Amino acid sequence: MGFLKKIFGSSGQDNRPISGSSDSQGIYFYVQCDRCGAPVRLRADKQYDLINESGGYVWHKTIVDSRCFRPMPTVVYLNSAYEVTSHEITGGRYITREEYEALLTPTNTLPSEP
Numbered sequence: 001m002g003f004l005k006k007i008f009g010s011s012g013q014d015n016r017p018i019s020g021s022s023d024s025q026g027i028y029f030y031v032q033c034d035r036c037g038a039p040v041r042l043r044a045d046k047q048y049d050l051i052n053e054s055g056g057y058v059w060h061k062t063i064v065d066s067r068c069f070r071p072m073p074t075v076v077y078l079n080s081a082y083e084v085t086s087h088e089i090t091g092g093r094y095i096t097r098e099e100y101e102a103l104l105t106p107t108n109t110l111p112s113e114p
Ligand SMILES: [Zn+2]
Pocket: 033, 034, 035, 036, 037, 038, 065, 067, 068, 069, 070
């Protein structure tokens, strides 16, 4: 009954937009620099980095990548459940964690498929 395993085996794909909370105290953001294309991962601490504002939170940060060092000022708005409601960034763009990991991995090394 291999086909049944295939059908029921792959489930539970959650689809987070630009942030993921893999530790209880921090929120992770993934940004790509517009100028050099370098991916940057950032951690915002819920307790120390987020500013409480009108029932939600605001995160102000000037992101600097490690390749061209151009500052990318950003403001992220979150609701009380720490979910991103809107974001602004200059000099870069928000990407998903999958895109970030794909940018870190060189595309010329493809996995060997049977
Ligand atoms: Zn850059």
